[in-house]
Amino acid sequence: MPEQLTTEQQALVARAHQFAHEELLPRHGEPASSARPAIIAASRAAGLFTMTQPRAFGGTAASALELTLVRDTLAASNPPHLDAVFGPGPGVLANVGEPLRSTHLAPLLAGSKRSGFAFTEPDDAPAPTRARIEGDMLVIDGQKSYVTGGADAAFLSALVQVADRGPALVVIDTHLPGVTLTRQFTSLDGSHHAAFRFEQGRVPTAHLIGAPGEGLPRAMRQIGDVRLLIAAQCVGLMRWVLDHLTAHLRAPDRSGRPRGEKEGVRLRYGELRIQAFAARSMLYRTARLADAGENVVNEAMACKVFATETVGRLVDTAIQLEGGHALTDDHPLSILYRQVRSLRLAEGGTDVLRLNVARGKLDLDKGLI
Numbered sequence: 001m002p003e004q005l006t007t008e009q010q011a012l013v014a015r016a017h018q019f020a021h022e023e024l025l026p027r028h029g030e031p032a033s034s035a036r037p038a039i040i041a042a043s044r045a046a047g048l049f050t051m052t053q054p055r056a057f058g059g060t061a062a063s064a065l066e067l068t069l070v071r072d073t074l075a076a077s078n079p080p081h082l083d084a085v086f087g088p089g090p091g092v093l094a095n096v097g098e099p100l101r102s103t104h105l106a107p108l109l110a111g112s113k114r115s116g117f118a119f120t121e122p123d124d125a126p127a128p129t130r131a132r133i134e135g136d137m138l139v140i141d142g143q144k145s146y147v148t149g150g151a152d153a154a155f156l157s158a159l160v161q162v163a164d165r166g167p168a169l170v171v172i173d174t175h176l177p178g179v180t181l182t183r184q185f186t187s188l189d190g191s192h193h194a195a196f197r198f199e200q201g202r203v204p205t206a207h208l209i210g211a212p213g214e215g216l217p218r219a220m221r222q223i224g225d226v227r228l229l230i231a232a233q234c235v236g237l238m239r240w241v242l243d244h245l246t247a248h249l250r251a252p253d254r255s256g257r258p259r260g261e262k263e264g265v266r267l268r269y270g271e272l273r274i275q276a277f278a279a280r281s282m283l284y285r286t287a288r289l290a291d292a293g294e295n296v297v298n299e300a301m302a303c304k305v306f307a308t309e310t311v312g313r314l315v316d317t318a319i320q321l322e323g324g325h326a327l328t329d330d331h332p333l334s335i336l337y338r339q340v341r342s343l344r345l346a347e348g349g350t351d352v353l354r355l356n357v358a359r360g361k362l363d364l365d366k367g368l369i
Contacts, residue, residue: 002069002284009069016073019046024079032081039084052089057109059087064290068232068283075236076243078332082233091117092157092169092209092222099206104155104171116153118144118172119219122195129198131160131170133205138162138170140178140201150174150194151184157209159219165212169219172203189342223347224297227304228290230343231283234307237336238276241314244332245269248322265321272314279303279310289368298360298367301353308343309350315340 005013023042027035043049051067053059062070074082093105093115107113121128122145129142140160147156156172172179178201184194210218249260249269260266286299315337319326326333344350360366 002072002280005069009066012066013069013073015046016048016070017077019043019048019085020074020077020079024074024081024085025077028080030080032084035081036084039081040087043085043087048085049087052086053109054090054094057106059109064228064287065284068228068287071229071232072236072239072280072283075233076239078237078240078336087111088115089225091115092218093171096209100171100209107154113154114149114152116147116150116156116174116194117222118147118150118156118158118196119223120144120146129158129160130163131168131203132163133165136205138203138205138207140170140172140198140203142198143182143196144198145183145193145195147194147196148191150196151181151192153194156196159215162212167215167219168212169209169215170203171207171209172198172201176201176203178202187342189339191342220297224300226347227300228283228286228296230346231279231286231300231303231307234311234340234343235276235280235283237340238279238307238311238314241311241318241333241336242273242276245272245318245321259321268317268321272317275310276314279307282306294368295366298357301348301357301360302367304347305350305353305357308340308346311340312344 019042023039023046027039040049047060048070050059051062051070053061055061074085088108088111090105090109093100093108096105104113104115108115118129122143125143127142129140129144131138131140133139138160140158142160144156144158147153150156153174155174158170158172160168160170162168174181174196178199180197180199182195182197184192186192209215246260246269249265250258253259260269282299283303286296286303289299290296315333319333319337322333325331328334348356357367
């Protein structure tokens, strides 16, 4: 649990808390173009930036629990520019050999190249993105959508179906002939995405990440890591919502009495605290299981579902209890409402993951309680 920490872990939490208050919160309203370089420099100095990066490239390869502690602590302040704190991780390129290690992984970790993860086909795609092998080249046709950060990506790590071989992950440079950025769009939470079309795009077979047929498990491991990240941020945001709401309920209403004296208000407030306690407890248990070497695919899905659904309920109820002024565009609860809504769909929608958790136990006999 978050209370059962070593001296070093407690110091890490204190460092993350200090960073949020000294480096992030003062930058409310500052454009990302000027805030990000300063935050990255400060994060490097604080030893946070490299936590997501492998030791072979100068990172510290932090444990699941350490990353959970920092993400939870940072998000508990609801700060701006949170995405600038950590350096790019290897993602699906972890442990690749040459040439990808030198041509794509090293520049990605150094920040000189940006990547996108191309997993999802658009709803109107006639077929999954496919590839056929011609000599030492892959010829790729298809479409991908919701490629986060794709408009700025130098390359995509894309899931494709290789004829007669099965699903594979392949690195596709976005400047290649036959690779077209077809659309850029922004979602409800303000994040930026892109769509791509591939028409006879030719990519060296040396750009395969692993062997054909291994692509889906590799992609799902990447998605599983992101699910735990999302859960940790949601748990931190829950703590911020509860602190914000607690201050509101302790303040007097027009009668001079604390707003939180009403029994109906207390019932709803108490339920929010119960849900947040459960979400934080399951998150930290899962992080410790991951560090112990357990397979936490199902537990990470459970954490992601429960945390994203719970933070949505917390924000919604907090708005209801605070009143109409919390609906104004610049109110922090209104902003947070838009940010957290998309998380119930990111990296697997809630109902899809519920079905996967059920399948994990009923069909594969996986999963803990």
